[in-house]
Amino acid sequence: MINFLRGLPKVELHAHLNGSLSIESIKELAEKVYGQQSEEFAEMCERFISFEKGANLNDCFQKFAFVHELTSTPQGLDYATQLAIRDFARDNVMYLELRTTPKSNGNMTRRAYLETVISAIKRGTKQHEINVKLLPSINRSEPVAVAEETVALATEIAQNEPDIVVGIDFSGNPNQGKFSEFAPVLETARKHGFKLAIHCAEIDNPVEIREMLKFGMSRCGHGTYLGNSGFAHMKQYNIPIECCLTSNVKSGTVSSFGSHHLKQLLLADAPKVLCTDDCGVFDTTLSDEFLLATETFGLTQSQCIDLIIEAVQHSFATPEEKLKMKMQVYAYTRRQ
Numbered sequence: 001m002i003n004f005l006r007g008l009p010k011v012e013l014h015a016h017l018n019g020s021l022s023i024e025s026i027k028e029l030a031e032k033v034y035g036q037q038s039e040e041f042a043e044m045c046e047r048f049i050s051f052e053k054g055a056n057l058n059d060c061f062q063k064f065a066f067v068h069e070l071t072s073t074p075q076g077l078d079y080a081t082q083l084a085i086r087d088f089a090r091d092n093v094m095y096l097e098l099r100t101t102p103k104s105n106g107n108m109t110r111r112a113y114l115e116t117v118i119s120a121i122k123r124g125t126k127q128h129e130i131n132v133k134l135l136p137s138i139n140r141s142e143p144v145a146v147a148e149e150t151v152a153l154a155t156e157i158a159q160n161e162p163d164i165v166v167g168i169d170f171s172g173n174p175n176q177g178k179f180s181e182f183a184p185v186l187e188t189a190r191k192h193g194f195k196l197a198i199h200c201a202e203i204d205n206p207v208e209i210r211e212m213l214k215f216g217m218s219r220c221g222h223g224t225y226l227g228n229s230g231f232a233h234m235k236q237y238n239i240p241i242e243c244c245l246t247s248n249v250k251s252g253t254v255s256s257f258g259s260h261h262l263k264q265l266l267l268a269d270a271p272k273v274l275c276t277d278d279c280g281v282f283d284t285t286l287s288d289e290f291l292l293a294t295e296t297f298g299l300t301q302s303q304c305i306d307l308i309i310e311a312v313q314h315s316f317a318t319p320e321e322k323l324k325m326k327m328q329v330y331a332y333t334r335r336q
């Protein structure tokens with residue numbers, strides 16, 4: 001099964017750039033940024049991917065600082081983006097929607113951050129057989145003014161790069177920030193033609209979940225606490241839930257793989273896509289996530305193919321790109 005899954009051309013719709021670097025790539029990046037690496041750095045890498053029993057989401061969010069340090073210069077960010085694309089391409093991901101929060105610091109502005117990532121995407125897609133889109137992220141734990149700047153920049157840059165900048169992601173620590181305060185800027189993004197991928201119901205917050213469902217979205221990140229009525233809503237409006245099994249279990253929002261809500265979504269025939277979230281932090285790959293789904297829920301090879309086709313449908317790709325992806329999947333299945 002694992003060889004079939006590794007070879008299968010896959011679609012990754014939920015991947016945060018700074019969370020997606022494998023340990024090997026982090027080491028490569030550190031070599032590039034800092035030069036020769038110490039034993040201490042190797043130990044930090046081990047700590048980065050190890051989770052204490054009972055770890056929670058807040059613990060996860062602390063981990064990102066480690067990578068953010070390495071991507072705090074244009075050179076580091078450029079290299080990190082290329083490495084992330086290479087890692088996904090090596091796992092036979094044919095289409096990737098990468099999301100990342102533009103950050104400003106003494107080395108670069110948010111505009112420079114986005115331009116650096118886009119330039120790396122353009123080179124990465126020439127070097128590897130992969131199509132990559134970008135969803136600039138709004139981090140809910142930052143001020144609304146930052147979100148406004150991100151959406152304004154995304155809107156401007158998308159005029160020159162309409163094939164790359166296709167949507168906006170709403171993410172960050174769900175214990176912080178209020179969705180209602182970000183709704184106006186997300187509405188502006190939607191009016192400018194961006195698709196919205198919103199982290200929704202990653203924790204149990206019924207008031208916010210209601211607000212988000214009313215607001216609407218193109219895709220829902222996690223959806224863990226939507227409950228049966230929420231799942232029915234998503235099915236009615238054809239909004240897929242981006243399921244990230246390892247992320248949810250390691251961050252403690254789901255207690256075990258067997259109790260993951262993917263099971264209910266499969267039973268209800270509700271829209272769903274399998275994703276990694278942060279394959280670096282959670283030490284996984286998209287192929288591993290599919291393997292987990294086959295082992296936990298008994299999915300067959302043909303059901304895995306159906307899930308890829310479902311992801312193609314829910315991607316923010318053009319109709320031509322979607323057709324090309326389907327042909328690639330069918331060509332692979334014919335060779336099996």
Ligand SMILES: CNc1ncnc2c1ncn2[C@@H]1O[C@H](COP(=O)(O)O)[C@@H](O)[C@H]1O
Pocket residue numbers: 016017018019060064099100101102137139171172173174199202247251277278
């Ligand atoms: C585990 N579940 C999650 N829930 C919510 N937001 C998450 C997340 N995992 C990652 N992020 C968001 O992505 C950022 C890292 O990538 P970028 O620096 O943007 O490339 C994190 O700082 C957080 O804002």
Ligand SMILES: [Zn+2]
Pocket residue numbers: 014016171199221277
């Ligand atoms: Zn996420």
